[in-house]
Amino acid sequence: MKLGTRGSALALVQAHAVADALGGDTEIVEITTSGDRGIAGDKARWIDTIEDALESGAIDLAVHSAKDVPAASLLRPGMALAAVLGREDARDALVGCDSLQALAPGARVGTASLRRRAQLLAVRDDLEVIDVRGNVDTRLRKLQEGACDALILAAAGLRRLGLAEEIGALLDPSIFVPAPGQGALAVEGRVIPAALVDAESDARLRAERFVVEALEASCDTPVGVHHDGTALHAFVGLPDGSAWLRDSVVADDGAASLLVARLESMGARELLTRAAEMATS
Numbered sequence: 489m490k491l492g493t494r495g496s497a498l499a500l501v502q503a504h505a506v507a508d509a510l511g512g513d514t515e516i517v518e519i520t521t522s523g524d525r526g527i528a529g530d531k532a533r534w535i536d537t538i539e540d541a542l543e544s545g546a547i548d549l550a551v552h553s554a555k556d557v558p559a560a561s562l563l564r565p566g567m568a569l570a571a572v573l574g575r576e577d578a579r580d581a582l583v584g585c586d587s588l589q590a591l592a593p594g595a596r597v598g599t600a601s602l603r604r605r606a607q608l609l610a611v612r613d614d615l616e617v618i619d620v621r622g623n624v625d626t627r628l629r630k631l632q633e634g635a636c637d638a639l640i641l642a643a644a645g646l647r648r649l650g651l652a653e654e655i656g657a658l659l660d661p662s663i664f665v666p667a668p669g670q671g672a673l674a675v676e677g678r679v680i681p682a683a684l685v686d687a688e689s690d691a692r693l694r695a696e697r698f699v700v701e702a703l704e705a706s707c708d709t710p711v712g713v714h715h716d717g718t719a720l721h722a723f724v725g726l727p728d729g730s731a732w733l734r735d736s737v738v739a740d741d742g743a744a745s746l747l748v749a750r751l752e753s754m755g756a757r758e759l760l761t762r763a764a765e766m767a768t769s
Contacts, residue, residue, distance in 0.1 A: 492550045555668060571692070580641070624646065696744075702748040722735055726763050
């Protein structure tokens with residue numbers, strides 16, 4: 489069984505976890521994506537060449553960070569996607585300081601995420617949010633070198649890399665609503681072994697992705713959706729934090745559809761249009 493993955497340290501840790509769960513004879517195949525080569529574009533750039541290998545038969549399964557899979561479900565014909573193993577902590581983590589409140593006015597907080605930028609500025613418009621990119625080690629090094637005063641990173645990635653000690657604070661997911669699929673691993677293939685699929689993680693991922701797809705959100709729009717097992721939370725905002733919406737509904741069978749309807753009635757589509765215009769201007 490050949491498992492295709494990006495070659496970053498985090499991606500390899502995740503692929504090996506899937507390989508261990510599969511057991512038997514497995515091979516990890518490292519694949520360089522368009523995103524790894526620095527090519528701009530939407531989320532598909534982080535999985536494009538992995539899907540090429542899957543489609544050609546060079547690999548049997550693709551292992552993705554679920555949050556990197558495009559919300560528009562642009563899966564290749566005949567392919568399926570499912571959340572596998574148990575979901576890690578989905579929350580965002582503050583690194584370099586023990587609370588947002590402790591950051592000085594004008595402190596520089598690094599992130600490459602429009603969602604995190606919008607949520608930070610919605611609660612602390614006195615902060616300077618700067619663009620910090622690269623893998624986890626690169627971002628931590630930039631923090632140590634003084635390029636910024638703090639970082640926002642996914643807690644799941646830090647934990648999987650054995651870097652949980654870097655976490656200064658975990659951000660409230662009902663306010664700093666995580667990206668859809670954050671903390672979850674997704675496997676893509678023609679047939680996904682049932683032994684890998686975590687039913688609870690899969691159901692939560694599908695609810696989160698439904699909301700994003702129904703709102704026709706993109707990587708140019710700051711959107712967070714998170715199913716915590718009790719409630720389904722959502723955030724829609726402008727990149728500069730000047731306008732935003734938050735809502736939560738009880739996580740029952742109709743939660744995703746209800747949340748979409750409520751967000752639309754609050755003006756989410758108009759806000760998304762404005763966000764996309766700001767991000768691309």
